[in-house]
Amino acid sequence: MTVTIRRAGPDDVDFLVELVTHEQVAPFLAAVRPSDRDAVAALVARSTDDPDAFGVFVIETDGERAGTVEFERVNRRSRIAGLGGLALHPSYRGRGIADEASRLFQRHLIGELGFHRLELEVYAFNERALAHAERAGFVREGVRRKAYWRHGQWVDGVLFGLVEEDLAP
Numbered sequence: 001m002t003v004t005i006r007r008a009g010p011d012d013v014d015f016l017v018e019l020v021t022h023e024q025v026a027p028f029l030a031a032v033r034p035s036d037r038d039a040v041a042a043l044v045a046r047s048t049d050d051p052d053a054f055g056v057f058v059i060e061t062d063g064e065r066a067g068t069v070e071f072e073r074v075n076r077r078s079r080i081a082g083l084g085g086l087a088l089h090p091s092y093r094g095r096g097i098a099d100e101a102s103r104l105f106q107r108h109l110i111g112e113l114g115f116h117r118l119e120l121e122v123y124a125f126n127e128r129a130l131a132h133a134e135r136a137g138f139v140r141e142g143v144r145r146k147a148y149w150r151h152g153q154w155v156d157g158v159l160f161g162l163v164e165e166d167l168a169p
Contacts (some may be wrong), residue, residue: 001061003100005108008044008068010058015065016040016056024090028126031150033085043070044100052113059088059101064093069105071122079116081109086120086129093128102136103167110164117163123148124156133160 008016019025020035034040047056052073059067067088074082083105088098109115120138122129135138138160146154 001095001097001122003066003097003104004060004103005057005069005104006060007047007051008058009048010041010044011073012058012065013037013041015042015058016044016068019089020085020086022090023101025087027093027131027151028123029085029087056085057105061092061095061096061097065089066097067101067151069101071105071109073115074119079114081115083109083118083120086132098132099135102132106137106162106167110167117161119162120160121157122160123150124158125150130158133158139166 006044015036017035017037017040018140019032020029020033020040030073034043038072043056046054054072056070057068059069064084068085069083070085071081071083074080074097078090086098106118108117121144122133124130124143139162142159144159147157148155
């Protein structure tokens, strides 16, 4: 099995919409995440227009679309990127694809785009994503207590960070 990542293009929009609206994916993504076709197409266009500051990527395994991940520059001077939107289609789960894609993405952002620090936040109820973040090398840095209204209740956000020195060899 070969896992690759690539920047999303216009012909990926329908796949991305289907993925982020999937009943087993949507409950775990940010409530404000764009999910209609026009909004997703705008994100993909922005990714192409400003590739050093924003990116929507497609995760592929053996040439088949399997998921997505995104980044946005949150601090130019300190070279910090915020990561989000990691989603893997349920039929590809449990094979280490997200872990491998995350490591490829980390190396791309730090090694090729020159970011110093990567940050992400995970809903505390998302046990699968919490375990993934730690397997992928992110360091748990803190918790935003009861920060988000999700599924009829206040939920915590767990903060993770990664710097170049944290990358596995």
